[in-house]
Amino acid sequence: MKKSLRHRIVRSLTCTALAAGMVATAQAGQLSIGHTTWVGYGTLYLARDLGYFKDAGLDLELTTIEEASMYMAAQASGKLSGSASTIDEILKYRSKDFCFKAVAALDESHGGDGLVVSKDIADIKGLKGKPVAVNEGSVSQFWLSYLLKRQGMTMADVEVQNMTADDAASAFIAGRVPAAVTWEPNLTTVKQKGAGNVLVDSSTTPGVIVDVVALGCDVIEKQPEDVKALVAGLYKAVEYTKTHPKEAYEIMAKGVGGYLSKPEDLAEAAKGVRFYDQAMSEKLLGVPGQSGDIAGIISLANETWSSLQGKPYTVKYEDLVDTRFVKP
Structure with missing residues (x-):
């Protein structure tokens, strides 16, 4: 955006x-x-x-x-x-x-940042070719790039939708994007609303x-x-x-x-x-x-x-x- x-x-x-x-x-x-x-x-x-x-x-x-x-x-x-x-x-x-x-x-x-996905996406590789809402130039993009790299992927493998972490969460909950990088309290909100899953959070990437x-x-x-x-x-x-x-x-x-x-x-x-x-x-x-x-x-x-x-x-x-x- x-x-x-x-x-x-x-x-x-x-x-x-x-x-x-x-x-x-x-x-x-x-x-x-x-x-x-x-x-x-x-x-x-x-x-x-x-x-x-x-x-x-x-x-x-x-x-x-x-x-x-x-x-x-x-x-x-x-x-x-x-x-x-x-x-x-x-x-x-x-x-x-x-x-x-x-x-x-x-x-x-240590869990405060996360990647939320629709229920049909089972792993990071499932993001390939799909839109992902993430704030370009921010720590969210840095972290997403790190997650992708661990799976042999790059940002070019996803379709970036540029928006703030809060807007990304809102777009995801509304069903406008199948994946988003955001942080608390948005991660909890996603879970409470049953809008999707937290595929991975920052507790898996300490330091x-x-x-x-x-x-x-x-x-x-x-x-x-x-x-x-x-x-x-x-x-x-x-x-x-x-x-x-x-x-x-x-x-x-x-x-x-x-x-x-x-x-x-x-x-x-x-x-x-x-x-x-x-x-x-x-x-x-x-x-x-x-x-x-x-x-x-x-x-x-x-x-x-x-x-x-x-x-x-x-x-x-x-x-x-x-x-x-x-x-x-």
Whole structure:
């Protein structure tokens, strides 16, 4: 579903206005992060609202922006310190002129994303030649490409219908497409309505859809103590979630808001993610002198986006990850 020229212009103007209205960053003791509405970003709000950041001298501003291109534009212009996003998503924006690096791991999708199909499709190979609703250029397309590749297929083997994850779910439930890539709570809705089956979800692809906090390189160099406070606060928030899940989800829901504004909805969505504690973060991001598992995801993202977008992506692990803060 192609966007109209008018829609693209409006989006561009909205992005410009948003960036212009934000407060410039790179002030000691302050960080600002843009993100979409996603359960995995709940620990940022939890650490903030429990005072973990403030106790360490950090004032964290969190801004919900539902378009990756918009929060990355705001970060590029210096209106945001960084973003919370999937590693494959931000990789596409990294260049010699736009320097940022992942400093903290947040979560991985572990059942929160999925591929829904009509009941006559039994496996991935059954998608061949059929329309699939998926948001082009997003993590959903990245993940679908990964699923297809595991079966010896490519995106050329399916008929892509470009639409957002929510629109994809709606189109599928309405019977307009036989398959769609979407996420919670849409996966649950599909099952409740008996509209089809969740053929595969992200619990079968651990460590592929991973969210990180990426900060501008100038911010990292000028505000290392704030970065340390950010990482340490996130670790504390994850531990709090382990021991006080009910209270944690109530705080997260209030902060994240949107379709996750009810604690019970956020708690349900949290079943589809794994929040990264220190040990998991060290394994994913690596530590000084030793690369982590994320190096493989970066390599996969380079290969995938180069193929899908017809231009070379050659972002290196050291270009995209700063391991100095993984161990507090």
